Amino acid sequence: MTRTWLAQILAVIRLEVKKTFFAKRGLWIYLLAFMPLALFVAHAIAIEYHHEARERLASRNQKPLSYQDLTSISKGMSRKEVIERLGKPPSSHSWDESEQDESGHSHVVANELYRYSDGASDLAIQFEDGTVTGTSLRESEGLGEDAVVFAGVFQFFYLRLAIFFGCLGIFMNLFRGELVDKSLHFYFLAPIRRDLLMVAKYFAGLLAATVIFVTSEALQFIALCWSFDSTVLNSYLYHGHGLAHLAAYLGITALACIGYGSLFLAAGLWFRNPILPAAVILIWEALNPFLPSVLQKISVIYYLKSLCPVEIPASPGTPAIFAMLISNPEPIAAPVAILGVILVSVAILVLSSRRVRRMEINYTTE
Amino acid sequence: MSRQITLDNVSKFYGEVLGVNRVNLSIPPGITSLVGPNGAGKTTLMNLMTGLIQPSRGTIRILGHSTDEPEKLFKLVGYSTQFDSFPKGLTGYQFLYLYLKLFGYDSRHADELAWRAIERANLTEAADRKVAAYSKGMRQRIRLAQSLAHNPRVLILDEPLNGLDPLARAEMIAMFRSLAAEGCHVILSSHILHEVDIISDQVILLSNGYVVAEGQIQDVRNEIRDEPAQILIRCDNQRQLASKLIESGLAIEVRMHQDGRGLLIKTADADHFYLALNRLVQGGLDVESVIPADDDVNSVYEYLIGTEGAAV
Numbered sequence: 001m002t003r004t005w006l007a008q009i010l011a012v013i014r015l016e017v018k019k020t021f022f023a024k025r026g027l028w029i030y031l032l033a034f035m036p037l038a039l040f041v042a043h044a045i046a047i048e049y050h051h052e053a054r055e056r057l058a059s060r061n062q063k064p065l066s067y068q069d070l071t072s073i074s075k076g077m078s079r080k081e082v083i084e085r086l087g088k089p090p091s092s093h094s095w096d097e098s099e100q101d102e103s104g105h106s107h108v109v110a111n112e113l114y115r116y117s118d119g120a121s122d123l124a125i126q127f128e129d130g131t132v133t134g135t136s137l138r139e140s141e142g143l144g145e146d147a148v149v150f151a152g153v154f155q156f157f158y159l160r161l162a163i164f165f166g167c168l169g170i171f172m173n174l175f176r177g178e179l180v181d182k183s184l185h186f187y188f189l190a191p192i193r194r195d196l197l198m199v200a201k202y203f204a205g206l207l208a209a210t211v212i213f214v215t216s217e218a219l220q221f222i223a224l225c226w227s228f229d230s231t232v233l234n235s236y237l238y239h240g241h242g243l244a245h246l247a248a249y250l251g252i253t254a255l256a257c258i259g260y261g262s263l264f265l266a267a268g269l270w271f272r273n274p275i276l277p278a279a280v281i282l283i284w285e286a287l288n289p290f291l292p293s294v295l296q297k298i299s300v301i302y303y304l305k306s307l308c309p310v311e312i313p314a315s316p317g318t319p320a321i322f323a324m325l326i327s328n329p330e331p332i333a334a335p336v337a338i339l340g341v342i343l344v345s346v347a348i349l350v351l352s353s354r355r356v357r358r359m360e361i362n363y364t365t366e
Numbered sequence: 367m368s369r370q371i372t373l374d375n376v377s378k379f380y381g382e383v384l385g386v387n388r389v390n391l392s393i394p395p396g397i398t399s400l401v402g403p404n405g406a407g408k409t410t411l412m413n414l415m416t417g418l419i420q421p422s423r424g425t426i427r428i429l430g431h432s433t434d435e436p437e438k439l440f441k442l443v444g445y446s447t448q449f450d451s452f453p454k455g456l457t458g459y460q461f462l463y464l465y466l467k468l469f470g471y472d473s474r475h476a477d478e479l480a481w482r483a484i485e486r487a488n489l490t491e492a493a494d495r496k497v498a499a500y501s502k503g504m505r506q507r508i509r510l511a512q513s514l515a516h517n518p519r520v521l522i523l524d525e526p527l528n529g530l531d532p533l534a535r536a537e538m539i540a541m542f543r544s545l546a547a548e549g550c551h552v553i554l555s556s557h558i559l560h561e562v563d564i565i566s567d568q569v570i571l572l573s574n575g576y577v578v579a580e581g582q583i584q585d586v587r588n589e590i591r592d593e594p595a596q597i598l599i600r601c602d603n604q605r606q607l608a609s610k611l612i613e614s615g616l617a618i619e620v621r622m623h624q625d626g627r628g629l630l631i632k633t634a635d636a637d638h639f640y641l642a643l644n645r646l647v648q649g650g651l652d653v654e655s656v657i658p659a660d661d662d663v664n665s666v667y668e669y670l671i672g673t674e675g676a677a678v
Binding site for chain 2: 003004005007008011012014015018019022181182183185186187188189190191192193194196357358360361362363
């Protein structure tokens, strides 16, 4: 019996996976999944460009400069003092401006802009009539800062929107899409238990969703690391928490597919119009931090948020409502969170299996 | 295992709308035709028998199995529906092969059965073409092939001859007969009454969701006592026979048949008529044949349901 069931599950997965991966109507899911990748690739290209520009600038320095040399320049210093410390500027720009003094007499101010670099950071110094009036030090992009941005994109876009709507597109179509296409009877005319069919379809959806979103997440991480040199990467990946964070992100992505997948498969069995359940679930998930703790547990995001490896710091001006979304006042232990998502999903699938056993083919009402 | 298909007090309502009501049937092996006008409940009855819809009331057993156990039911049952849609992007062969894989068959067995079904449906040349590119008749045949592919003991066929050319119709009818002769149940619905007449062992007449008659067509006709029986007699002296029949009071109505070579008689008591006819013709009349003229599906349909759709 188990052997037959396995063969039947594999047959359904074979059919469904092909449909899910190559369906034209699923193209938007790929766009949604790979949108953050485009963002991180663009960011990596920009960093690479800046890095090369700084190195070019540094190579034209009169003498080798250190980060301390760059930070030693302050307002009020003369051009001579600056050149004594940093040498002649590898890049400079000058222009004259006419200004009126308090007595109404106009005079010409000689402006200059010098740029120096130590290869990693660059310094812009502005002179007025040979005196430093302002400096701007652009430090090299740090992996730490980018990792926080990555965490933000993951929590607020990828998890709450991309995976959420991607799973909606994949899992709601497993049954609802076939009712719309009037092809569900193909499965219902075969000697396969309806609940087994549901499980097989769920696994097919899960496989497709996980491959799409985990691949995108892994590529995003590679894009994040791409522009940093090997020393920084080694330190982040092997001596910091880089690899652990990557594993956590991939795991959370897979768990999100498990959780949202079960929710949307069930929604596809109960509702004709996907917009209504999607809106209700989206609002429920968004309201999660504001709900009583008992109700918080009946959601997917509650568990996933607890698993996120990087805490996103709320800046002082953050509105209270966003601060609530960011904060996680009662984080739960990782094993409990993982088990929580799985248990919620199993409970939803058990309820759905009852529904699918009583499901009727009545295309005229679709 | 039971050899019958039984429906016990089965009703199906779609909200307020009646699908079928209080259907009690016991269908033996052989070819059984469901006959009735559009909306009579034929497809509803077939969908109920295959578990695609659930009865609002009553129970259905197919060779002893409940219809809410598809894992057991569809090993025995093949259903050719009227739904004209297929999983996207599949060729005729893939459609059958993947359907058979859902049974849990290994690849070799599924492949063998798929090709056998394709050959039976005469689709060998089109097997590698996409089903979406098939003509209406070919789609009908691939659906028939699907229903037959796993060699079921019960075949349920919704309008199986629709869209088929005369040769294919003849082939299909021959196949249904052969399956029935092997002891299978072949349950089909059709609008084409003369074909139903030719192929059916028994008929189930439906009207407005109710079964109005069931059984062998002659038996059904015999049950219709308020309609006089029509008998066609071919003999050498039609005028003499006509006057004798009217004098004896055996016939309610006597008229010449359309072809001018026989008498069409209406009588209230057919059994008595046949007995008396022997005595009547002993005086030198040469009777060539005596044939019941209204024990076909068309006539029964007309008597029981009316003319709405009977002329197809």
